[in-house]
Amino acid sequence: MNKLTAALLIPAFATALVGCSSGSSEAPAPASVTSRYEGTFQNTPGTQNGNMTLNLSEDSAGTVTGNVIFTSSGANCLRNASVTGTTTGFNFSLSADQSGELFTTTTTTVVTTVDSSGTETSVTESIVTTESSAGVVGTVRTDLGGGRVSTAVTTSTAATGTLEMQFAIGNSGATLSGTYVTTGDVCSNQTGSGDMTLNRI
Amino acid sequence: MTKKLISRAALIRSSLILLLTFAPQCWGATEATLRFALPDKHGFPNQEPKTHFDCSDKIYSVTEVSGLSKGRHVVSFEWIDPSSDLRENTTYDFYVRDEASTKLWAWLELSRASGAGMLQWLNPAAGLEEFIGQWDVNIIINDKKYKSSSFEVSC
Numbered sequence: 286m287n288k289l290t291a292a293l294l295i296p297a298f299a300t301a302l303v304g305c306s307s308g309s310s311e312a313p314a315p316a317s318v319t320s321r322y323e324g325t326f327q328n329t330p331g332t333q334n335g336n337m338t339l340n341l342s343e344d345s346a347g348t349v350t351g352n353v354i355f356t357s358s359g360a361n362c363l364r365n366a367s368v369t370g371t372t373t374g375f376n377f378s379l380s381a382d383q384s385g386e387l388f389t390t391t392t393t394t395v396v397t398t399v400d401s402s403g404t405e406t407s408v409t410e411s412i413v414t415t416e417s418s419a420g421v422v423g424t425v426r427t428d429l430g431g432g433r434v435s436t437a438v439t440t441s442t443a444a445t446g447t448l449e450m451q452f453a454i455g456n457s458g459a460t461l462s463g464t465y466v467t468t469g470d471v472c473s474n475q476t477g478s479g480d481m482t483l484n485r486i
Numbered sequence: 487m488t489k490k491l492i493s494r495a496a497l498i499r500s501s502l503i504l505l506l507t508f509a510p511q512c513w514g515a516t517e518a519t520l521r522f523a524l525p526d527k528h529g530f531p532n533q534e535p536k537t538h539f540d541c542s543d544k545i546y547s548v549t550e551v552s553g554l555s556k557g558r559h560v561v562s563f564e565w566i567d568p569s570s571d572l573r574e575n576t577t578y579d580f581y582v583r584d585e586a587s588t589k590l591w592a593w594l595e596l597s598r599a600s601g602a603g604m605l606q607w608l609n610p611a612a613g614l615e616e617f618i619g620q621w622d623v624n625i626i627i628n629d630k631k632y633k634s635s636s637f638e639v640s641c
Contacts, residue, residue, distance in 0.1 A: 453529035
């Protein structure tokens with residue numbers, strides 16, 4: 286078969302195939318969220334992220350109960366909790382009480398240099414503040430070498446508030462994607478909102 | 487006597503007309519809006535309404551319903567294709583829990599006929615011809631049609 290014949294035959298064959306079949310459409314109804322979901326959260330400034338698990342049970346009236354578990358490699362102001370919520374079609378609202386201790390750690394790094402006359406000069410290189418739902422109150426001093434010393438001071442306060450999550454139910458209940466925001470003083474304005482994406486397992 | 491009866495009947499009829507005209511507003515008559523949109527990154531419908539879609543788009547019909555009593559209701563989104571056939575029907579139960587309006591949506595996705603991918607470079611609408619044109623959507627709540635609107639699909 287030469288190239289010209291092939292060039293003519295392929296579209297002809299494709300046309301014949303298309304002629305024998307028709308396109309399809311899909312418009313499914315929402316599915317129940319009764320399941321275990323695993324995924325990730327990421328706050329808006331990108332300073333807190335990690336993995337999360339939702340264990341959910343939905344009744345026939347669209348009322349949802351369960352729990353949320355967070356795992357994070359760094360500081361994270363969200364805490365494990367029971368959850369309650371409702372579904373309305375593809376829209377899923379979920380709420381969790383976040384009351385508890387909020388640990389605030391301020392880490393100050395100071396660089397000290399000594400000049401030829403033996404005079405010491407100290408300059409604050411950075412000050413970083415993080416918030417976490419877990420921690421130990423106290424002061425930790427770390428010698429970083431080269432005249433750099435970091436001092437982390439952790440304090441705790443009693444915080445009250447809620448975590449409000451809003452998901453779109455996708456792929457016949459296989460995915461939950463949405464946003465979260467905390468109310469009260471469980472997180473600061475800078476850390477208490479972001480995105481969540483989960484898959485049914 | 488007959489005159490009295492006629493005037494009484496007229497009074498009752500007028501009262502009924504007035505009652506039927508204004509009472510539903512006082513009782514909070516059910517109202518529904520309908521718009522079409524693309525999804526955002528999470529799968530929620532975008533705020534920006536659209537009436538023209540590409541054949542590869544995920545097309546959202548969004549309704550906001552107010553005036554329904556608290557409790558269980560049923561919504562149906564009827565997707566009528568350009569041939570005026572009922573192509574899809576998305577029906578589900580929902581619950582009204584407070585006085586605020588309830589936002590509901592459904593989405594439609596179109597797929598090419600098998601084998602049409604090869605012809606796509608010649609004709610972007612290949613295998614989707616039956617879906618090109620005007621689609622109508624009906625919003626039916628508790629078996630009563632509340633709203634209809636249409637959008638266009640092209641490739």
